[in-house]
Amino acid sequence: GAVVSQHPSWVICKSGTSVKIECRSLDFQATTMFWYRQFPKQSLMLMATSNEGSKATYEQGVEKDKFLINHASLTLSTLTVTSAHPEDSSFYICSARQAGGPGIEQFFGPGTRLTVL
Amino acid sequence: AQSVTQPDIHITVSEGASLELRCNYSYGATPYLFWYVQSPGQGLQLLLKYFSGDTLVQGIKGFEAEFKRSQSSFNLRKPSVHWSDAAEYFCAVGASTGFQKLVFGTGTRLLVSP
Numbered sequence: 001g002a003v004v005s006q007h008p009s010w011v012i013c014k015s016g017t018s019v020k021i022e023c024r025s026l027d028f029q030a031t032t033m034f035w036y037r038q039f040p041k042q043s044l045m046l047m048a049t050s051n052e053g054s055k056a057t058y059e060q061g062v063e064k065d066k067f068l069i070n071h072a073s074l075t076l077s078t079l080t081v082t083s084a085h086p087e088d089s090s091f092y093i094c095s096a097r098q099a100g101g102p103g104i105e106q107f108f109g110p111g112t113r114l115t116v117l
Numbered sequence: 118a119q120s121v122t123q124p125d126i127h128i129t130v131s132e133g134a135s136l137e138l139r140c141n142y143s144y145g146a147t148p149y150l151f152w153y154v155q156s157p158g159q160g161l162q163l164l165l166k167y168f169s170g171d172t173l174v175q176g177i178k179g180f181e182a183e184f185k186r187s188q189s190s191f192n193l194r195k196p197s198v199h200w201s202d203a204a205e206y207f208c209a210v211g212a213s214t215g216f217q218k219l220v221f222g223t224g225t226r227l228l229v230s231p
Contacts, residue, residue, distance in 0.1 A: 006160075034218070043207065043221045044161075093160055097217075104149045104168075104217040110160040 003027055004096050006109035013084055014117055021079045021112045023094030029074035030096035034106060035067075038091040050077050074099060084116045119144040119210045123222035130198045131230050138193040138225050140208030149211035150191040151219070152182055156204045164206075167191065178202070203229045 003026040013019050023033060032051050036044040048064075050056040050071035058064045066088075068080040077096075081088055091113050095106035120143045130136050142148055149168055153161040165176025172184040182193045191208060208222040 043223045046218055046220075049218065091158075095161075104211045104213075104219075105151075105163075105166065106219060108153075108161040108163075111158070113158070 002098060002107045004030075004094065004107045004109040006092075006094055006112050008112060009110065010113040010115075012115045012117065015085050016083055018080055018082045019084055019114060021081075021092055021094075021114075023077045023079070023096070023109055025075045025096045025098075025107070028096075028107075029099040030077075031074065031099040032097040033071055033077040034095045034097075035069060035077075035079050036093045036095070038093060038111075040091075044093060047079075081114065084114070086116045089114055089116045119148065119212055119220050121208050121210050121220055121222035123206075123208055123225050125225045126223070127226045127228065129228040129230055132200050133197050136193075136195045136198045136202070136227070138206050138208075138227070140191045140193065140222060141189050142191060142208070142210040143189065144210055144212070146213050149213060149217070150182075150184060151209040151211065152176065152180070152191070152193045153207045153209060153221075154204050155207065155224075161207065164193070198227075198229055200229045200231075203227055 005024045007022045035047045038044045047062045048056045048058045050069045052071050056069035071077040093111045095108045122141045151166045152164040164180045165174050167174050167184045180195050205224045207224045209219045211219045
């Protein structure tokens with residue numbers, strides 16, 4: 001149980017285009033989902049926290065107009081990288097916290113590799 | 118705000134030898150502590166977690182970790198390393214309030230030599 005999927009697993013796009021990444025909790029309902037980015041050989045950095053039906057809370061330094069997060073249902077959150085540039089190339093990982101579950105634990109998706117040319 | 122330090126960037130261990138990965142945290146209240154493993158290009162897999170109770174916690178794949186409040190540490194151990202254990206290991210501390218966000222350490226890359 002507690003499986004989180006991400007789609008796509010990898011994407012290559014041209015500079016200036018927008019890319020949408022989906023994060024789904026497959027067998028549980030997630031009231032809260034988190035989005036992280038990870039640069040090569042570095043740790044995960046939290047970008048934003050999203051709660052179902054409300055606006056996402058962004059970490060300091062993360063541009064909310066560039067990284068649009070929508071958490072429209074208890075099983076789906078999306079991250080849209082708008083007007084992507086090469087410096088946005090990274091590994092994006094989402095996680096989900098189970099509604100009514102044992103508090104703090106997050107279940108992680110497999111990640112999405114974004115390459116912007 | 119919480120923080121995590123993993124002082125070892127790389128560690129090389131011979132197959133069959135014991136392993137200890139260090140993790141020190143900073144948090145003003147009782148921490149929630151986690152160890153995750155990440156293989157190249159993959160997401161994170163939870164190895165074990167500490168919320169409360171017994172300070173020695175057992176995880177998957179033969180890993181264990183001990184919470185030492187006096188030392189603000191949560192070191193990961195394994196008595197006998199297998200070649201398949203080669204990966205990146207992340208320690209994380211979770212806040213007990215608010216969104217209960219996780220903060221990750223910088224990771225330790227484990228290399229296993231034959």
